[in-house]
Amino acid sequence: MVGEAGESGAGGGRDAEFRAYVVARSHLLLRTAYLVTGDHQLAEDLLQTALTKTYLAWGRIRDRESIDAYVRRVMVTTHVSWWRRKWRAETPIGEVPDGLAAAAAGIDESADAVERLAMWALLRGLPPRQRAVVVLRYYEDLSETEIAQTLGCTPGTVKSQAHRALASLRNALQAADAPVVEPSGGER
Amino acid sequence: MNADVETQLRATLEEQAGVMERMDVGLLADRVMARGRARRRRRAIGAAAAAVFVVVALVAVPAWVSGTHAPVRPTMATQLPEPSVTGRSAVPSHRAIASYRQVLAWFQGLPEAQGPVSFTGDPWGVLEIVPGDTSNDADESHTVTRLRATGQVLMTGKPRGAALDSGRHRVAVAAAVPDPKAGPSLTITLMVFDADTGRMLSRVSGLDSGTRVSGWLDGRVVLDVYASNWANRVAWWDPDAPEAAPVDITAGRVLDVAESGHRILVEGPGARCSQVWEVIGKPHQALEECGMRLVALSDDGRRGFIDGRYGIAPAMLDVWSGAQVALKLPGPVSVASARWSADDRVVLSLTVWGLKDGVTVVCEPDDGSCARVVPSP
Numbered sequence: 351m352v353g354e355a356g357e358s359g360a361g362g363g364r365d366a367e368f369r370a371y372v373v374a375r376s377h378l379l380l381r382t383a384y385l386v387t388g389d390h391q392l393a394e395d396l397l398q399t400a401l402t403k404t405y406l407a408w409g410r411i412r413d414r415e416s417i418d419a420y421v422r423r424v425m426v427t428t429h430v431s432w433w434r435r436k437w438r439a440e441t442p443i444g445e446v447p448d449g450l451a452a453a454a455a456g457i458d459e460s461a462d463a464v465e466r467l468a469m470w471a472l473l474r475g476l477p478p479r480q481r482a483v484v485v486l487r488y489y490e491d492l493s494e495t496e497i498a499q500t501l502g503c504t505p506g507t508v509k510s511q512a513h514r515a516l517a518s519l520r521n522a523l524q525a526a527d528a529p530v531v532e533p534s535g536g537e538r
Numbered sequence: 539m540n541a542d543v544e545t546q547l548r549a550t551l552e553e554q555a556g557v558m559e560r561m562d563v564g565l566l567a568d569r570v571m572a573r574g575r576a577r578r579r580r581r582a583i584g585a586a587a588a589a590v591f592v593v594v595a596l597v598a599v600p601a602w603v604s605g606t607h608a609p610v611r612p613t614m615a616t617q618l619p620e621p622s623v624t625g626r627s628a629v630p631s632h633r634a635i636a637s638y639r640q641v642l643a644w645f646q647g648l649p650e651a652q653g654p655v656s657f658t659g660d661p662w663g664v665l666e667i668v669p670g671d672t673s674n675d676a677d678e679s680h681t682v683t684r685l686r687a688t689g690q691v692l693m694t695g696k697p698r699g700a701a702l703d704s705g706r707h708r709v710a711v712a713a714a715v716p717d718p719k720a721g722p723s724l725t726i727t728l729m730v731f732d733a734d735t736g737r738m739l740s741r742v743s744g745l746d747s748g749t750r751v752s753g754w755l756d757g758r759v760v761l762d763v764y765a766s767n768w769a770n771r772v773a774w775w776d777p778d779a780p781e782a783a784p785v786d787i788t789a790g791r792v793l794d795v796a797e798s799g800h801r802i803l804v805e806g807p808g809a810r811c812s813q814v815w816e817v818i819g820k821p822h823q824a825l826e827e828c829g830m831r832l833v834a835l836s837d838d839g840r841r842g843f844i845d846g847r848y849g850i851a852p853a854m855l856d857v858w859s860g861a862q863v864a865l866k867l868p869g870p871v872s873v874a875s876a877r878w879s880a881d882d883r884v885v886l887s888l889t890v891w892g893l894k895d896g897v898t899v900v901c902e903p904d905d906g907s908c909a910r911v912v913p914s915p
Contacts, residue, residue, distance in 0.1 A: 365571060372567035381555040398570055405574035469550040488544065489551040520543050 368408050371417060372401060379421055385485040386429055388474035396432075400424040422490070423500045426482040433478045472522045480515040483508055698726055699751035701759070704797065708732060708739060708777070710759040712751045715743075728759065730777040740780040749784075753795030753802075755817055760802060762792040772804055772815075787822055788815055793832070794878060799839020801825070803832055814839070834876040834884050836903075843876060843884045843903055878903075885911075 376397065383400075384393035403424050404417065411420055473481060479501070486497045487508075494505045494512075501508065698712040712728045726745035731738055748764030758774040761784055765771070770791045775784040790804040793812055800818045812832045813824040816839075832842035874887040879900075886908075888897045901908040 368571065369564075369567040372570060373563045376563045376566055385551055385555055398566065398573070401566070401570040402573045402577065405570055406578060465546065466550045466553055469546050470554055473547075473550065484547065485551065488547045489555060516543055516547075519547070523543065 364408055368405055375418065375421075376401075379418070379425070382422060382485060382490065383425055385473075385489055386425060386478070386482055388470075388481075396425055396429055399428055403428075419496070419500060422486070423502070426479075426486075426501060429482070430478045468523070469519070472519050476515055476518065480511050480518075483511040484515050487512060698749060699762075701751050701753045701795075703754040703757070705754075706757070708754075710751050710754065710777070712745075712749060712761075714747065728761075728775065730759070740777040742775065742780050742784075745784065752792040754797055755795055755802065756800060760792060760795050764791070772802060774817075787817060788824075794835040794876065796835045796837055796839030796878075798837045799835070801835060801839035803835040803842070814842070833873045833886070834878045836878045836882070841878075841903060843878065843886075843901070 379400075380393060380397050383397045384390065387393045387396055400421050404411075404421050407420070411417060473484065476484065482501065483497060486492045486500060487494075492500065494508045497508045498505045698714055700709060700711040702709050709731045710728065711731070712726050715725065715727050725743065725747060726749040727741065727743045728745060728749070728751065729738055729741045745761075746763050746765070748770075750762045750764070752760045752762045752772075754760065755774065757778070758776045761773045761775060763771045763773055763784075769789075771789050772787045772792050773784040774787060776782060787802070788804060790806050790813070792802060793805050794803040796802070800816060802815045802817060803812055804815050804824075805812050814832070814835065815822055815824050834843040835841070874889045876887065877885045879885055882903065884901045884903050886899050886901060888899065890897050898911040899908045900911055
């Protein structure tokens with residue numbers, strides 16, 4: 351963290367402090383952005399946008415220890431607003447999903463890997479808010495209270511969103527495991 | 539079951555987070571701060587403009603009510619102070635000034651756009667490039683965009699030029715996209731669409747990362763391939779034979795393409811001069827060797843617009859029937875790029891020393907008068 355980097359002054363000092371923060375934390379934040387969006391390029395876009403907003407608010411963020419939380423909050427809210435605004439109706443084609451590309455390249459063909467790919471595909475299908483809750487809880491290991499602060503909602507809402515997300519994933523996995531019923535050929 | 543799902547969930551998230559490639563964080567910091575400063579500047583300008591508007595309204599409304607309103611001034615563009623022309627009359631043009639969107643369309647080598655164009659290259663709205671950023675940044679290098687046709691995303695990437703084949707109504711679009719086989723580096727994908735239906739006609743991937751679409755010529759897409767150490771080259775690709783690789787025409791950088799005239803204006807490698815190449819027949823040959831600095835070529839390839847900074851003698855103008863323009867701007871000027879528009883005007887993007895942002899002007903090649911174009915909000 352950059353808490354010890356000195357007080358945020360005007361101009362160059364503030365920029366230097368911000369730059370140090372970006373250099374130190376971007377890789378980790380990018381991972382979170384990727385898990386939230388499920389798309390490499392969108393993740394980079396989202397992180398850039400979130401960091402730009404953070405840069406503009408840099409002077410107002412008094413607690414330097416909470417910058418990660420601030421950036422995460424901006425990422426999640428920005429992603430939800432993008433999703434609401436215009437990308438909801440889009441159906442990407444002509445692009446191989448990243449996970450499937452790895453599988454196609456024969457990186458790991460074990461049953462576990464296939465299951466994790468299936469899980470990743472299901473995760474990408476969750477609504478962005480539910481996905482954000484899942485990522486913050488199971489990847490960032492945040493408490494319900496911290497997630498609620500990040501998302502700007504109550505802990506109760508976090509609990510219900512997490513419950514819904516897990517239920518969707520469980521149902522989808524059970525459906526995928528169900529035996530396929532072969533059509534009977536008697537009517538031919 | 540919940541515990542199983544949670545365990546699997548953690549493993550999946552850890553694994554997926556691990557595949558996210560590393561990025562150049564120094565570059566990221568620079569970009570973010572540049573964007574932040576630009577946004578702050580825009581806000582300040584917006585606030586100042588709003589304040590000015592209020593003041594003007596306070597003054598103008600009572601004057602208008604009393605019947606003494608001031609003459610209306612154009613809002614989209616500002617006439618540059620006293621443009622002077624060498625060897626030509628300096629009668630100011632009374633033609634309508636281009637909108638910023640039209641200028642963008644012209645830069646893509648397209649005819650004047652009808653109505654709003656979200657993709658600066660498709661007046662029919664079949665194909666659009668959706669900015670991947672909600673800010674108003676015009677700087678494409680900061681945004682990942684989506685190329686969308688008829689509601690479907692065709693690909694995501696950073697745009698690398700687009701151009702319309704006016705003869706057969708085809709649009710060529712290039713974009714830098716990540717290649718899963720090539721690791722973190724970007725490669726270029728070039729696609730050609732039917733401009734009327736949005737159907738993809740052909741596609742080639744894996745082109746050099748410095749490739750841009752510059753225009754159409756003789757049914758082929760003209761490509762500008764940037765390389766370091768002045769090894770730039772001009773190539774073209776035949777979308778009717780998509781399996782064939784682009785073929786090099788000459789060394790240098792494409793400045794403009796004259797589609798009807800079958801000519802390309804090329805800046806020679808390592809030299810601040812330009813040559814006009816005729817690409818009909820074999821071998822392709824340079825019609826004009828270095829000697830003048832042309833920056834734009836008319837569609838028929840017979841007229842060139844000269845960068846007057848080099849003090850070209852008026853006699854040279856006879857060759858190309860161009861006009862020299864001496865713009866009065868607060869500092870030395872260099873031409874970043876130029877285009878001859880479909881309605882016979884020349885669009886110049888200028889870099890002015892002392893000004894942070896570039897200046898775009900639209901000039902009349904006949905009389906040399908120019909008007910400055912102001913980006914629409």
